[in-house]
Amino acid sequence: MAENTALLDTLRAGYTFDDPTITLGAAVVDGEVHADVPVRLPLRMMNRHGLVAGATGTGKTKTLQMMAEQLSAAGVPVFLADVKGDLSGLATAGTASDTLTERTRATGMPWQAQAYPVEFYALGGDGVGVPVRATVDSFGPVLLSRIMELNETQESCLQLMFHWADQRDLPLDDLKDLKAVVVHLTSDEGKADLKGLGGVSTATANVILRKVTGLEASGMDQFFGVPEFETAELLRVAPDGRGVVSCLELPTLQSKPELFSTFMIWLLADLFAELPEAGDLDKPKLVFFLDEAHLLFDGASRAFLEAITTTVRLIRSKGVGLFFITQTPKDVPGDVLAQLANRVQHALRAFTPEDAKALKATVQTFPKTDYDLEEVLTGAKVGEAVVTVMDPDGAPTPVALTRMWSPQSTMGPTPEDAMKAAVAASPLMGQYGTAQERESAAEKLAAQAAAPQGETAVPATGESARDGGNVTVSGVDLGNIEEIRREEDARARRAQEKADKPSDFEKAMGNFMKSAGTQIGREVVRSVFGTRRRSGGGLLGGLFG
Template structure:
């Protein structure tokens, strides 16, 4: 199979439109006003890629795309219309068929839980997620640097929250090495993390983390797995939705090897409601998206943006989207008219009709299309009747979804969260050891001079910043950013004598208990 049949012509329409698999990793755009057929176009493209043995990842914003997992039926009310459309456009091989679908859900209700770790997401995307200022982002970067140097893995939100408390406690010492660390900035980040936690962001961070290989599986019959992310609930937190999908794109970019120009993509990624990615995004983030879109093609990944209007996509990224399906745009305002004109200007003109007029007049299930042709040249724009889907149009029932999840090849792998020792537990252990050291030093017969050296070291670890960088985390044989960190080395004894005095009296106990209280409140 060399291409995906997108649609064809009838009276007054153009040639058959086929998306050439060789150029499918040159990215694409599906645009159009609400209710013009974007979701069905996404559905038939996902079917086509799966049939060609290409795995697909897409987000199901309205719940409609779950129908990909079930074959259409002759009892469907639009059956006759579908069969008629197939005959009109010359779709001779039209038949009903399901796709090998796997359901995912960040909250674990409608699919397998999908998680990543705080360390894997990194400070840039987390700063974007939390809408931090430049100064606050700087403090967050320091926290991530210290996580590496002090051997404190950041896996979930409570790890980051505990580490930020530790950063605030040691702000003076850290400022001398890394620049100003403001406790006000630390507090602002903590407030943002609390809001994220309230919105359900806790579900995103943790282990077992998603393995990219599980998104790129083939069914036993050779068809590509269609990964459907339930996003109807997730869309209530649009920033979380956009940041997660951008993280996934970045992970694919970082982890996949170069393959040049394959005969077909290794994975196709559909980014629905793409405008959410760019609304209010800082230039650094837009530049990152542009870099990923430009370079991920050579990793064999095609990215297709779905949005209401092409001008929702930054111009530099829009220029890289070679395969385009433009459904109707309505021009009711001056801005709408300008967007319509700009959309029409991006197509290679067809002498048989005016592109701007066609975009305004095509009906539901119709589109203006342009696919890359030989040598990657954009095809002449055509008016196209989009082919009907082979899978069910509309959502499946809750019972069907539950049955498919139970029979999934990934059933049980991600369903139970794992909370292994990380920054929160390590800092808690250090503080508890320091508390014991203070208690024993106060009650010891020999006084402070007889306090064991290890107690002093534990107190220092809990109370003071150790400026000696630790060994870099070991990454051999592990995923990027999720390696097990090397054990912290012992710190210097420079503060030892000063600490002895504190440990010898009640002041030491109060300080250490203050640490425990500030970091580890009852959760």
């Protein structure tokens, strides 16, 4: 009993703050919930980032929802991805029940049914929400290469193509623009444009074009275009002072995981370029919840992982907090995990030797505690979690097994009719609701091709360029994906490694991309932080500058 009293005193002192907080729940010791020992998280420390982890069905989504509600109530805007569809319930007041009443009474929560100000978004209009689009230009070749699964050589060539388009004032709004540029640069007429920089092999160009065509075929072309989404929209506050919850609906996530994960990094990159330095704030400007966080890291290149690590490390200075939501901490690379100061760990399972290793590794990431964490983490109930956060002095709080508070909004989807009505009434629909067309790379190259002074292999009209009309490059119909595939397969049978061996230009470009130190390098290297529409060049532009 004395040990229990000492632990409770430690927890009570460790989670008592003068600063504004959100309440995560109530401490649990020896199976008893202590409503008089609330477990809190200081608002000002939420830009030190965090992790919400746990096995499937342990309550991670409800924890995320409850945290988003309290942040909104405190005037902090929130961004989250609605992977399962449940989080749309934030827009609808919850319903009381006997079970809920018993739980909230035990945790000392003054529960009251509440709806929150929610703005629904959808990638390119794929789902119910205000369409979110980005231009190919602002997405950049690094992120685009991630979606297209290009290797380093192919990515280097794509970098050069973006550089060439920048220099010629050829806006890359959508995938048709990118296709027109690839076709032109690999044509006999376009080779002169690369004089002094080398050339791109037809084989590599074919791969890039094939990948672009694949993105179009999978429906990703609707995401790229104008009007481009302004990430400042995520920082809005409702007229009543509550932070707006920006909810990205993802009904087809499983078919487009690379687009989702890469889009998240684009958002963060653009936010970093847009926001001024903030220093230490009383509360964050925005808290960003990254659900299904493992999708960010699966199959990622070393360069991409380094970019994510840099994002996490530096974006907190802009007043933005990041919370990763995933099943186990091992889903997150060590360099990123080391920067997540606030931990909410729901139950883990130890059904296999691999699970047991993950459990031991998780336990080792927590401060020393009187809890037997291996036992606690495998025996925690649904809606319970082991918590440690950063206090206002920058020190970790004592580890606390916590019965989490409950959401006050609906713990399930908002009816689709209500969502559609909310989207239709949104003032953002007037700005982003309808895709637009403007003169960009495809039209400009088509006009150039039609000019009397130059016969080119580029389609003769803007319409044919944007419709993907057939063009001939070195005797290969690059507008015909089946022809490309047959050529690729034949080349693979002859000897793929030899045929794919980088040209002298491509070797030089690969080394050049790694060094990225010269003036031309600063122009060519585009990162997850660089956007064409921004004047500052983004974070890495500043580092290389």
